[in-house]
Every structure is written in C-alpha cells, then in structure tokens.
Amino acid sequence: MVKELLKKIIPPETVFQFRKIKGRLLHRGNKVYCPVCDYSSARFLKVTGRGRVICPVCRSMERHRLLYLYWKHSTELFNQPVKRLLHVAPEPGLFNLFRKDPCIDYYNVDLGSLWARVKAEITDLPFEDTSFDVIICNHVLEHVTDDRKALSEFFRVLVPGGWATLQVPIKRETTFEDPNVTTPEERLEVFGQDDHVRIYGKDYLDRLRDAGFKVESISATEFLNDKQISEMVLGGVEDIIID
Ligand SMILES: [Zn+2]
Numbered sequence: 001m002v003k004e005l006l007k008k009i010i011p012p013e014t015v016f017q018f019r020k021i022k023g024r025l026l027h028r029g030n031k032v033y034c035p036v037c038d039y040s041s042a043r044f045l046k047v048t049g050r051g052r053v054i055c056p057v058c059r060s061m062e063r064h065r066l067l068y069l070y071w072k073h074s075t076e077l078f079n080q081p082v083k084r085l086l087h088v089a090p091e092p093g094l095f096n097l098f099r100k101d102p103c104i105d106y107y108n109v110d111l112g113s114l115w116a117r118v119k120a121e122i123t124d125l126p127f128e129d130t131s132f133d134v135i136i137c138n139h140v141l142e143h144v145t146d147d148r149k150a151l152s153e154f155f156r157v158l159v160p161g162g163w164a165t166l167q168v169p170i171k172r173e174t175t176f177e178d179p180n181v182t183t184p185e186e187r188l189e190v191f192g193q194d195d196h197v198r199i200y201g202k203d204y205l206d207r208l209r210d211a212g213f214k215v216e217s218i219s220a221t222e223f224l225n226d227k228q229i230s231e232m233v234l235g236g237v238e239d240i241i242i243d
Contacts, residue, residue: 009114012058012092012093012095012096012115013096013100015092016037016057016058016096019056019057020037020039020057022056023039023041023056023057026056027041027042027043027056028041028042029041029042029043030042031043031231032044032052032231032232032233033231033232034055034057034058034060034065034093034232035065035068035069035072035232036055036058036060036064036065036068036093036094036097037055037057037058037060037093037096037097039055039056039057039058041055041056041057044056044233045059047061052233053233055093058092058093058096059091059092059093060091060093060094062232062233062234062235062236062237062238063138063139063167063237063238064091064093064094064138065232065233065234066220066224066232066234066237066240067094067136067138067165067167067240068094068097069223069224069228069232070218070223070240071165073223074223075163077103077104077134078101078103078104079103080103081103082102082103082104082105083103083104083105083133083134084105084107084131084132084133084134085098085104085105085106085107085132085133085134085135085136086107086108086109086127086131086132086134086135086136086157087106087107087108087109087135087136087137088108088109088110088122088135088136088137088138088140089109089110089113089137089138089140090108090110090113090115090116091138092115094136095108095115107132109122109125122137122140122144122150122153122154123144123146123149123150123153124149124153125153125154125156125157127157128157129156129157130157130158130159130160130162131157131159132157132158132159132162133158133159133162133163134162134163134164134165135154135157135158135162135164135165135166136164136165137154137164137165137166137167138165138166138167139167139168139169141166141168141200142168142169142191142196142197142198142199142200143195143196143197144197145179145197147198148207148210148211151166151207151208151210151211151213152211152212154166154211155211155212155213163242163243164213164243165240165241165242165243166208166213166241167238167240167241168200168204169199169200169238170200170201170202170204170238171192171199171200171201172199172200172201172202173201173202173203174201174202174203175198175199175200175201175203175204175207176191176198176199176201177197177198177199178190181197204241205217205241208241208243213243214243215241215242215243216241216242217239217240217241217242218239218240218242219239219240220234220237220239
C-alpha cells in the first residue's frame with residue numbers, strides 16, 4: 001500500500017535513478033540494453049510465461065523498446081519542429097522520455113494516473129479538432145467497450161498529415177467480442193484477462209481504416225538486425241501498426 005502510494009508520488013526520473021544504482025549492484029553487465037532509458041544490464045526482469053523481458057529500470061517491455069527505436073529512426077518525433085503529442089495511459093518509461101524532449105509539446109490523458117495532465121475518457125476527448133500532430137496509445141483499446149468511438153476521436157483530434165501509434169494485442173484472425181460477457185470472471189475466462197472486453201484479430205487494421213486511418217504494419221526484422229533484436233530482447237515482439 002505504502003509502496004503503491006510512493007510510486008505515485010515520486011517522479012519517474014527519481015525512481016529510475018534509484019533503480020540504476022540498485023541495478024549496478026545486482027545486475028551489473030552489458031548483455032542486454034534498454035534504449036528507452038539508455039541502460040545496459042546483465043539481464044532483464046522475468047515475467048511469468050515470457051522469460052526475462054522487462055527493463056529493471058524503466059520497466060519497458062519488448063513493444064516499448066521496439067516502438068522507441070521505430071520512432072527514433074523512422075519518424076521525426078524527436079526532431080524539430082516541435083510536435084504536439086497526445087499520449088494515452090502513459091507508460092512511465094515513455095512518459096519520462098517524452099516530457100523531457102525539447103521537440104515534444106507533451107499532453108497525456110488517463111483516468112487514474114497522477115501523472116495525467118488531462119483526466120478524460122478516450123471516447124470523449126476534451127480537445128478541439130486537429131489539436132495534435134501525433135497520438136500514442138498502446139494496449140488500451142482492448143479495455144474500451146466502444147473502441148470505434150475512441151478511434152474516431154483520435155482521428156478527429158489529429159491534424160491532417162499527422163500520425164498515430166495505436167497498438168493492441170492481436171491474437172487471432174478475426175476479432176472476437178461478446179457484449180454479454182461483462183463480469184471480471186467471465187472476461188478472464190472468455191477474453192483471457194479480467195479487464196479486457198475483446199480479443200483483437202488481424203482485422204483490427206480494418207477497424208483503423210474504417211475510422212479514417214491509412215494503415216500498414218512493419219515487423220522488427222524489417223529495420224533491426226539480429227544483434228539488436230537479441231541485445232534488446234525483442235524476439236517475438238508484436239508488429240508495429242503505422243497509422
Ligand atoms: Zn529501460
């Protein structure tokens with residue numbers, strides 16, 4: 001309880017500094033590397049069923065490291081001119097990175113996080129049309145009942161020519177949802193997690209197109225070599241969907 005409260009009060013960069021010192025004592029080495037927080041270590045932290053995939057400092061997972069590398073090497077996000085960025089349900093590592101970057105005018109939105117600049121539902125964003133150059137929303141839509149409304153809101157607040165990263169877990173050919181499944185117990189059994197409202201399929205890309213986005217997907221192997229994939233522990237990471 002106290003630990004949870006402290007996590008909410010202490011700024012992420014202070015937490016990361018502390019973890020780097022601790023990491024140098026416990027995991028000193030350079031076998032793995034996290035580009036999100038620029039930290040080398042002997043190993044990442046273990047996740048049940050998935051192996052050692054979590055950065056011990058910023059807690060980034062495979063998808064965060066891959067997305068960071070993609071944004072850095074294949075977009076102008078971290079270059080001038082300044083971009084207005086909307087980050088939904090901010091992950092601490094990315095939050096820390098974005099808000100310090102001089103090329104990013106950073107906004108984030110969430111319902112529960114203390115670090116959220118705006119508290120709002122993504123199905124009803126309190127922003128005017130064409131307010132943002134970039135929107136980033138990772139693994140949130142599978143929790144949202146009216147995801148089509150959220151996607152249309154994202155498209156509405158994005159400038160023409162802007163872009164978005166809207167990742168979801170994709171586990172089947174076609175999306176499966178059932179509005180009659182409403183309790184956490186049922187959702188755990190049917191969707192695999194007690195707060196998920198569907199299982200996305202590859203047709204998620206059509207849902208993005210229906211909202212107005214132009215979509216393509218790119219895999220890690222298309223822009224990283226084997227050494228980078230191994231060093232940043234990106235084997236099996238999901239493809240990036242470019243909107
Ligand atoms: Zn990290």
